[in-house]
Amino acid sequence: MKSTKPARPQRSPLLPARERLLTAAARVFSRSGLAGATTREIAREAGVNEVTLFRHFHTKEGLIAAVVGQNFGPQVKLEPTAVPPTTANLRTDLNAFGRCYEKILNENLPLVRTLIGEVQHEQHASHEKQVFRAIFLPLKEALFARVETARKAGQLLGRMRSDVLADLFFATIFTGVLRRSSMNVKMEYSAHQYLESAVDLFLHGACVSEGKRA
Numbered sequence: 001m002k003s004t005k006p007a008r009p010q011r012s013p014l015l016p017a018r019e020r021l022l023t024a025a026a027r028v029f030s031r032s033g034l035a036g037a038t039t040r041e042i043a044r045e046a047g048v049n050e051v052t053l054f055r056h057f058h059t060k061e062g063l064i065a066a067v068v069g070q071n072f073g074p075q076v077k078l079e080p081t082a083v084p085p086t087t088a089n090l091r092t093d094l095n096a097f098g099r100c101y102e103k104i105l106n107e108n109l110p111l112v113r114t115l116i117g118e119v120q121h122e123q124h125a126s127h128e129k130q131v132f133r134a135i136f137l138p139l140k141e142a143l144f145a146r147v148e149t150a151r152k153a154g155q156l157l158g159r160m161r162s163d164v165l166a167d168l169f170f171a172t173i174f175t176g177v178l179r180r181s182s183m184n185v186k187m188e189y190s191a192h193q194y195l196e197s198a199v200d201l202f203l204h205g206a207c208v209s210e211g212k213r214a
């Protein structure tokens with residue numbers, strides 16, 4: 001007698017493999033870098049063979065694009081970057097921007113480290129730009145606007161460009177976060193002390209009169 005129980009819908013056996021490959025690739029890229037990671041290593045980490053990897057993504061570059069697109073593509077609804085509100089006090093605002101940038105960097109540190117190792121590879125430039133636009137651009141634009149406001153108000157030395165000053169400030173914060181994340185570097189000062197010094201350096205170097213204006 002035949003069973004009257006309805007047959008279960010067939011699920012593609014390749015769908016779970018694709019998901020595992022994307023997850024494994026993100027781990028391996030973070031660990032070995034985009035150039036250092038191999039398709040064999042990624043397939044082994046995902047528990048599939050290389051044939052399956054190539055069936056889904058065709059090439060390693062296709063897999064990289066899929067990993068970046070999955071996390072930062074236009075179809076992904078990312079939480080908007082929380083840009084700190086500005087005040088009338090430049091020192092207060094620089095501290096707020098610095099803390100916010102530190103937080104974003106620390107939350108995305110594995111990805112940031114991966115991209116740092118690949119800046120010399122032209123074929124990965126588009127992925128770097130895609131990630132940058134999604135994570136860092138809103139905050140950078142807000143800092144530039146705040147510095148430009150201070151420059152137009154006469155607080156900053158006229159010969160200094162606002163975009164250069166904003167880049168220099170964030171570059172200082174970026175360096176501090178990377179150094180503190182290194183297991184081989186022991187810092188003799190706190191993150192708070194580092195940020196305060198970065199703000200002081202900015203104000204004393206760029207402001208017309210830090211004591212009166214900042």
